[in-house]
Amino acid sequence: MLRILTVCGNGIGSSLMLAMKIEELCREEGINNVSVESSDLNGALSKEADVIITVKEIAEQFPKNKKIIVTRSYTNKKKIKEDILESMKKYYKG
Amino acid sequence: MMLDRVLKDNITIMEKIETWEESIKIAAFPLLKKNKIRESYIRAMINDIKKMGFYIVITDKIAMPHSRPENGVEETSMSLLKLDNPVKYGEQEIYLIFILAARDKEEHIGILKDLSLFLDRDDKIEKILNAGTTTEIEEIIKNGR
Numbered sequence: 001m002l003r004i005l006t007v008c009g010n011g012i013g014s015s016l017m018l019a020m021k022i023e024e025l026c027r028e029e030g031i032n033n034v035s036v037e038s039s040d041l042n043g044a045l046s047k048e049a050d051v052i053i054t055v056k057e058i059a060e061q062f063p064k065n066k067k068i069i070v071t072r073s074y075t076n077k078k079k080i081k082e083d084i085l086e087s088m089k090k091y092y093k094g
Numbered sequence: 095m096m097l098d099r100v101l102k103d104n105i106t107i108m109e110k111i112e113t114w115e116e117s118i119k120i121a122a123f124p125l126l127k128k129n130k131i132r133e134s135y136i137r138a139m140i141n142d143i144k145k146m147g148f149y150i151v152i153t154d155k156i157a158m159p160h161s162r163p164e165n166g167v168e169e170t171s172m173s174l175l176k177l178d179n180p181v182k183y184g185e186q187e188i189y190l191i192f193i194l195a196a197r198d199k200e201e202h203i204g205i206l207k208d209l210s211l212f213l214d215r216d217d218k219i220e221k222i223l224n225a226g227t228t229t230e231i232e233e234i235i236k237n238g239r
Contacts, residue, residue, distance in 0.1 A: 009146040013160040013194050016203065017152065017210045041146065057147035073153040075213040 002092045004036045005049035007058055008074070011040030018053065018074040025081055031092060051091045053084055067091070097172075097208035098236040104128075104173035105228040111181045114148075114188070115140050118159050121175035121191040128171075131195045135166030139193070148184040153213060155223070157183055160194035170201040172209075176222060176231065189223055212238050 004022060008015035015038035026034045039047055041058060052059075052068045059070045071083040104124040111117045118139055125131045138161035143150060151157045173193045180187035192209065196202035212218060218238050225231045 009142050009149045010160070010162050012162065012196050012199055012202070013158055013206070014150060014152050017206050020207060020210055055149055055151075057149045061146070075156075075210050076153045077214050079153070 002031075002034045002088070003048065003050045004034060004088075005044055005047055005052050006036065006038045007041060007044045007052055007054040008038070009041060009058070011038055011043060014074040015039060015054070018071070018080070021075065021077050021080050022053065022084070025077060025085070029085065031088070034092070051088070053088075096204045097212060097238075098232060100172045100205055101174055101235060102232060104171070105231050106173070106175045107225075107228055107231075108175065108177055110179040111177060114143070114157075114181055114183045117175060117177070117181045117188070117191050118193070121159070121173055122193045124173045125171050125193060125195055130167070130169040130171040132166035132168065135161060135195065138162070138165035148186065151183050151186050151188065154186075155180070155188060155219070156190045156192070156213065157188045158192045158194050158209075160196065163197050163199070167195045167197050169195070170197045170205070171195045172202075172205055174231070176225065190219075 073079040
């Protein structure tokens with residue numbers, strides 16, 4: 001089980017759109033057993049997750065020890081795929 | 095589709111705007127006028143960006159400013175400002191500003207799903223960028239996804 005947390009400034013807009021796209025992407029790629037949750041920045045600091053996916057502006061505000069994948073877009077599936085798929089597969093253990 | 099209904103009569107087109115703050119105020123004005131949001135919500139969207147950066151740039155050329163429900167949302171709604179010339183959000187050039195007002199954490203999910211599907215289509219985005227009237231934009235969104 002891979003637990004993914006998508007993060008934006010307040011957890012109800014951009015991060016939710018990103019979570020939808022990641023779920024779509026995982027289905028297409030046959031990556032099952034993934035949970036995707038969205039959160040605001042503050043909430044994300046205290047949440048358990050295997051990997052955090054967010055944009056550069058937000059990624060910079062996390063402590064260095066967090067596992068983070070940076071994406072350029074919250075909505076463009078092609079870009080999201082280019083940015084996260086390879087790294088996500090590394091964390092994914094089936 | 096939910097998106098076209100929610101955006102109806104809430105679309106503005108302008109040639110040029112100097113600052114991102116101004117673009118948010120103008121984009122949100124139709125919602126303010128209809129009492130779907132309060133003034134405090136506009137201030138909150140601007141302050142959130144000042145605090146946390148331009149994370150609301152959701153993809154190339156497009157921003158979706160928003161804040162939390164408790165900061166002044168009366169009704170879940172959305173408005174759109176299209177600019178003929180870009181305004182700078184940090185380093186990024188923005189042409190489309192979708193204001194999201196969510197009354198709680200659930201009600202707006204349908205709108206976001208529609209918007210997310212719509213924004214996956216580069217050809218539709220291009221059409222909106224080239225549209226001359228708000229009716230044209232409404233039609234593109236209506237026939238969209």
